[in-house]
Amino acid sequence: MPAPFDLTDDSVVVVIGSGAGGGTLANQLAQKGIDVVVLEAGKRVEPEEHVDDEWPAFNQLAWLDMRTNSGTYRLAEDFPNLPAWHSKCVGGSPVHWAGCCPRFQDWEFRTRTVYGEIPGATLLDWPITLEELEPYYDRAEANMGVAGTHGMPLHQPDNNAKVLFEGARRMGYQKYSTGHYAHNSVPYDGRPATVQDGFCFEGNRSRAKWSPLVSDLPKGEATGHLEVRPESMVLRIEHDDAGRVTGVVYADADGAEHLQRARVVCVAGNAIETPRLLLGSASNLHPDGLANSSGQVGRNYMRHMSDTCWGVFDEPVHFYRGNTMAGIVEDEAYHDPDRGFVGGFYMETIHLGPAFMASFMNPHSWGRDFTELMDAYENFAGMWLVGEDMPSATNRVTLNPDVTDQHGLPVPNVHFDDHKNDIDMRDYAADRARTLYQAVGAVKTIRTPPFPASHNMGTARMSERPEDGVVDRWGRAHDVPNLFVSDGSVFTTGAAANPTLTIVALAIRQADHIAEQLAQQAL
């Protein structure tokens, strides 16, 4: 039956969320002739409606539903209602992302083995290896169109990248480039080449940047097997007495509730909403939350080690011209405990406009110390430092019983304490970054505290043994045979790499598995 599908159609796969995980999975299934309903909480904002202006774009695309934030990390103080900076729109967080596509490294799937036991960390080896994922990384890169892979040339370095490269060269680094970047350097897949507009974080009016909004979803819809329902906020997942999920209840734009029946349910709401939905779907059969017999739902929340260094130079850089993050130094992405911490990190270019710079550069700051830096904006270069952070059982997403959202549901609370390893890596990385900019003539540097997290991971983690995690090697819930998790929540550990490429690779792999299981009548 071609889309749209009936609410009572219990043959469809329901995918909750339309981002890197959900959007990819939905299209892959549709291409195989499997009927899919995608329920997306946000609106459909086509690229022509995107805005090259930070706050209006933020208000257009970001997830702004009420959340609370606790823990000892700085963000709980700076942004108590904004623990994360991800999207609420059709296409999900890739609409907001920049495009960095490093793959995980081999040992990053085996950190419990490689790092050993670390107090306060709940490290666990992934149940899969790099070797198993490599074919799917290949398919993910080809699907997205990643510069530097499969014949697409690397981007030309922009001003910010050129400063980074010269500093890196003087530091003796070897591996610096514009990096694998999911933004067309030449026309690809019916989408144009970059115009170096500089607004990767604000959507992308030109469609040169990959996201499910401009790629997977329209392709899936063209098959007649995919229906995307925007402004459909899933409130709970229902199951039968045998423990199989049977459908989901969602609220439409007017707040009216509907029950969509389903043969299979795949949750891909980002690592805060996914555990929130599972916890909120508690029942007599699943008293601690759906698929939570392990008690691991919501735990092990990771957000990546994050720090930002702005260098201020004698002369203009105009770092805002060009792709937001097409510049990477990979030399620090290795594991050597002699540095004083485990795991590695990347240095990636970043720029913000004056509007975001004022809000994020140094929250709380005012007076001439602040404005003199803003006055030097034209002479800024910037890099973001992103590295592996430690999972911890107490860094977790829970339901806040004291605060409810517009649907009357408890809002998610994100609790996070920085692990000492994160702090040590951050200090080391910040020193390297500052030194790099000094090497190329910086007269001042500015160290900006972590932003609200765009890399949210680990809250329904993948594990070999059901007692260690929430889902198995395919992302299927250990406790529920026809329930899958399809986003960064499944990350057993976070590696140093930006997570999107790995989310996409896992979703393609999961789609193959689900299709095979459906064909065998095993689902």
Add this chain to the structure above:
Amino acid sequence: MTTQSVGLDGQVSEEGGIRVADAAVAGQRLDTDPDRTGGLADLRALDQGTARALVSMTRAMYPHDRLPDVHYERVVAALDEKAAADARMRILLTEGVGWLATTTGRYPSEFGGLPEAAQVAALTRLQETPFFQAVAAEVVVNLYSQHDVWPYFGYEGPSTDEGGYLHRGFDDVDWLDDAPDRRDAPVAETIGDERDGDEARIQTEAGQARSGEED
């Protein structure tokens, strides 16, 4: 520690979400009306004296000597709109301006004429108050979002409809070969990750107070 911080928080909408939209949208709308001088001619909730004192205060908090008053006036116009929509905000702003008098011993209308060091001293005493923080939040989001302040910072703004920066200098930086290596030089660092109060958080070599006359 601070009870309410600058930035995105504390702007809870009726739906229970964050309402950054208010300030950003207000800034944008004002920008699209080139004839609007800042909006202090048609105040809705604040009186002229309070609004004028707030203009002086916002400039003292975020001093950009090159920026004309109109940009600060727009921030105050946005505060006025919030005060018109929310009586608590009106009281907060009105009483807060009164505190300027308390902390300086001068009428609020005289605040802008005080030496910069005296302005900063008064504001430092107020910086933990909800009044100060509400004003700061508005300035940070609104002032730097005004399209016509961007040229003062060397920022060219929206680009896609101009063909991006591909043919407008995206890779034109040309001084790198001659850039000095300053790894052994004393280089000022501002660290935004210290929690021991605002004084410890800012470690720059920049002067604290100087006369407001230089350009």
